[in-house]
Amino acid sequence: xxxxxxFKIILFxxxxxxxxxxxxxxxxxxxxxxxxxxxxxxxxxxxSNIISETIKNRRSIRNYANKPLDKKEILTxxxxxxxxxxxxxxxRAAPSAGATxxxxxxxxxxxxxxxxxxxxxxxxxxxxxxxxxxxxxRSELCNNALSQEWIxxxxxxxxxxAIYERTTNKYSENGKKYVHMEVGxxxxxxxxxxxPLNIGTVFVGAFDTDKVRKTIKANxxxxxxxxxxxxxxxxxxxxxxxxGSNAMTKQALEIVDLDVEKVIEELNKAFADExxxxxxxxxxxxVAKGPLRPxxxxxxxxxxxxxxxxxxxxxxxxxxxxxxxxxxxxEWYEVSSCQYAEPSDFNVVPILKQNIKAEQCAIxxxxxxxxxxxxxxxxxxxxxxSILEDEIEHETDLENLLxxxxxxx
Ligand SMILES: Cc1cc2nc3c(=O)[nH]c(=O)nc-3n(C[C@H](O)[C@H](O)[C@H](O)COP(=O)(O)O)c2cc1C
Ligand SMILES: [Fe+2]
Ligand SMILES: [Fe+2]
Numbered sequence: 001x002x003x004x005x006x007f008k009i010i011l012f013x014x015x016x017x018x019x020x021x022x023x024x025x026x027x028x029x030x031x032x033x034x035x036x037x038x039x040x041x042x043x044x045x046x047x048s049n050i051i052s053e054t055i056k057n058r059r060s061i062r063n064y065a066n067k068p069l070d071k072k073e074i075l076t077x078x079x080x081x082x083x084x085x086x087x088x089x090x091x092r093a094a095p096s097a098g099a100t101x102x103x104x105x106x107x108x109x110x111x112x113x114x115x116x117x118x119x120x121x122x123x124x125x126x127x128x129x130x131x132x133x134x135x136x137x138r139s140e141l142c143n144n145a146l147s148q149e150w151i152x153x154x155x156x157x158x159x160x161x162a163i164y165e166r167t168t169n170k171y172s173e174n175g176k177k178y179v180h181m182e183v184g185x186x187x188x189x190x191x192x193x194x195x196p197l198n199i200g201t202v203f204v205g206a207f208d209t210d211k212v213r214k215t216i217k218a219n220x221x222x223x224x225x226x227x228x229x230x231x232x233x234x235x236x237x238x239x240x241x242x243x244g245s246n247a248m249t250k251q252a253l254e255i256v257d258l259d260v261e262k263v264i265e266e267l268n269k270a271f272a273d274e275x276x277x278x279x280x281x282x283x284x285x286x287v288a289k290g291p292l293r294p295x296x297x298x299x300x301x302x303x304x305x306x307x308x309x310x311x312x313x314x315x316x317x318x319x320x321x322x323x324x325x326x327x328x329x330x331e332w333y334e335v336s337s338c339q340y341a342e343p344s345d346f347n348v349v350p351i352l353k354q355n356i357k358a359e360q361c362a363i364x365x366x367x368x369x370x371x372x373x374x375x376x377x378x379x380x381x382x383x384x385x386s387i388l389e390d391e392i393e394h395e396t397d398l399e400n401l402l403x404x405x406x407x408x409x
Contacts, residue, residue, distance in 0.1 A: 053378045054195045061200025062150040064231025069155040070113040073197055077158070077230065078122045078129070080193035081105055081186045092124060094185040097178035102166040103186060106216045110138040111155040119216050133217050140215045145207035145227060154229030158201075159212065160186060161222040183225045190228055196382035200233045258376040264323035266369055267314050267380070271325055272332035273365060274311035276340040277358055278304050283343065284355065290348040291405050299401060300355070303394050310387050317383055337365050352402050359395040366391060 083093045105122040117136035120129035142152035168175035194201045204227040212224040281304035285297045315325040338361035341354040366388040373380045
């Protein structure tokens with residue numbers, strides 16, 4: 001082999017090595033980082049607030065727990081879609097071309113706590129639903145939509161329909177395009193409102209329009225454009241979600257500087273308070289005597305049910321955080337912040353006063369819990385906020401009753 005040949009071989013080897021290592025470097029730098037390592041993208045430029053956290057946690061969910069929704073949750077989602085947010089000007093939660101509001105919302109209810117199975121229609125003005133047809137139509141809707149299983153599995157299904165004329169009368173052909181854009185805005189509102197409620201949903205566009213129209217008994221000029229199955233998320237989905245605090249495992253919560261044990265401890269205290277509040281209202285309703293008794297009893301029973309619902313919500317969250325809700329009522333006395341006030345005088349006035357005190361205590365407890373989890377545990381924060389809203393309403397209701405009673409005397 002002459003020197004020239006050896007030199008050529010060495011040069012070729014060097015160039016080949018350079019090309020290969022350059023290729024590997026480029027692959028690592030660009031392809032791997034940008035495409036394979038998606039979860040390491042930098043979110044520092046995105047500020048953290050209740051909306052950004054909600055957006056980070058929105059996902060299409062096609063698997064639901066076998067649990068009922070309640071009417072309040074359903075109305076909250078429908079309000080997000082088409083509720084009136086400006087009564088004076090009749091404007092709604094989602095934008096609409098020329099405020100023509102071409103969309104009508106139906107909901108097929110299958111599994112809800114205080115709603116019989118059937119097809120209902122949403123009324124924006126009253127923020128309520130009216131039954132159009134009885135019977136569980138989920139399976140039929142599933143068949144109308146290429147047998148997408150999640151429609152059958154959901155507790156309820158929203159059907160977004162359009163009356164095109166409302167918008168095409170004003171914008172001619174362009175109006176049709178606007179109606180479709182509006183469906184997107186409405187569906188996104190539902191997606192986002194579903195996040196803090198721990199409800200899963202998915203935009204379903206693939207279905208037979210005529211069959212769906214028939215199933216939900218919609219009018220001929222109402223065109224179904226989107227189905228949104230709704231169902232409580234499975235606990236595993238809540239914990240294994242792809243990102244953000246909704247998905248937070250115990251470990252992840254520790255990373256964001258949240259003392260999970262402390263949160264569980266505080267939630268357990270609140271859990272004990274809720275059981276006491278439940279029983280205090282419940283027994284108060286049985287023994288109350290005196291002026292306005294029927295109204296007082298009705299209010300106490302309603303509050304009792306809501307306190308029980310709070311106990312359920314708090315227990316579920318404790319379990320999600322890998323804690324255990326207090327197992328023995330004996331322990332309630334040891335940990336409760338608000339304690340139990342036994343009604344000794346059965347007159348409605350002292351009973352109401354005792355309950356007002358309990359509500360004021362609950363408001364304080366939940367305010368402190370809010371501070372503890374703010375910016376750290378989005379799901380607990382939202383749950384506490386929604387309970388707090390109820391407690392404030394409870395206190396106001398009781399104060400109003402006391403005032404009514406004082407006016408009688
Ligand atoms: C117009 C439209 C139609 C869709 N139709 C269906 C559908 O028929 N079935 C379904 O399971 N998902 C449907 N999707 C949901 C998409 O598959 C989903 O948004 C996409 O996979 C991205 O996932 P993400 O929503 O979790 O970000 C639809 C979404 C849009 C916007
Ligand atoms: Fe409560
Ligand atoms: Fe309360």
